[in-house]
Amino acid sequence: MTTTARGKGATVWLTGLPSAGKTTIARLLGDRLKAEGHRVEILDGDEIRRFLIAGLGFSRADRNTNVQRIGLVSEVLARNGVLSVVPVIAPYADSREAVRRRHAASGTPYIEVHVATPVEVCGERDVKGLYARQAAGHLSGLTGVDAPYEPPLDPSLVLATQFQTPEESSAAVYAVLAERGLV
Numbered sequence: 001m002t003t004t005a006r007g008k009g010a011t012v013w014l015t016g017l018p019s020a021g022k023t024t025i026a027r028l029l030g031d032r033l034k035a036e037g038h039r040v041e042i043l044d045g046d047e048i049r050r051f052l053i054a055g056l057g058f059s060r061a062d063r064n065t066n067v068q069r070i071g072l073v074s075e076v077l078a079r080n081g082v083l084s085v086v087p088v089i090a091p092y093a094d095s096r097e098a099v100r101r102r103h104a105a106s107g108t109p110y111i112e113v114h115v116a117t118p119v120e121v122c123g124e125r126d127v128k129g130l131y132a133r134q135a136a137g138h139l140s141g142l143t144g145v146d147a148p149y150e151p152p153l154d155p156s157l158v159l160a161t162q163f164q165t166p167e168e169s170s171a172a173v174y175a176v177l178a179e180r181g182l183v
């Protein structure tokens, strides 16, 4: 088991469409890592949205600002020994590349996971009802439907969650951390 104080940090960025499974995988992975004694943060949830991201919408510029802010926080955490798990859509390749470069500049491990659930499956899951709202004409600019999602070209891992249980998906991410000596 890696001890809390000596553990290496890393950012694990889970990118994918709404309802792809990012939050579910992040929570399962986070629980396992915490149970093993690692320092873990999941950069999702109300506080991040209320304070760090407050006022931002879903334009390209706002999504980029969102991703850069979260990328900065994650890099700082990871550089200081935390395993930082980020279940954030991050639809634009150039935004993700900037985050990758920020990590490379400080020699901080950065693992990009594409939660590559097809849009049809995401639309059936529709955890937050966004796909239905878009179809009903009550929402526009939904990622993967009427707003772009640029899939990663060279991710560390691609998850076809439609063929896996959440536990299997989370275990696959854990395996990448293990391969790299981060857990």
Ligand SMILES: Nc1ncnc2c1ncn2[C@@H]1O[C@H](COP(=O)(O)OS(=O)(=O)O)[C@@H](OP(=O)(O)O)[C@H]1O
Pocket: 017, 018, 019, 022, 023, 058, 062, 063, 064, 066, 067, 087, 088, 089, 090, 091, 128, 130, 140, 141, 142, 143, 147
């Ligand atoms: N138009 C539109 N497009 C995409 N997502 C939308 C939209 N409106 C609201 N939401 C909800 O906001 C969550 C996405 O926030 P992110 O910070 O991950 O998005 S982004 O990286 O800035 O694109 C996202 O959360 P997840 O479903 O967990 O992915 C959605 O629930």
Ligand SMILES: Nc1ncnc2c1ncn2[C@@H]1O[C@H](COP(=O)(O)OP(=O)(O)O)[C@@H](O)[C@H]1O
Pocket: 016, 017, 018, 019, 020, 021, 022, 023, 024, 025, 087, 125, 127, 160, 161, 162, 164, 165, 166, 167, 169
């Ligand atoms: N292999 C899998 N990995 C993650 N989620 C899965 C998987 N298979 C089915 N699901 C389900 O898909 C849904 C994904 O929702 P969520 O994690 O909130 O997605 P996102 O955070 O990407 O919007 C959950 O209901 C989850 O139980």
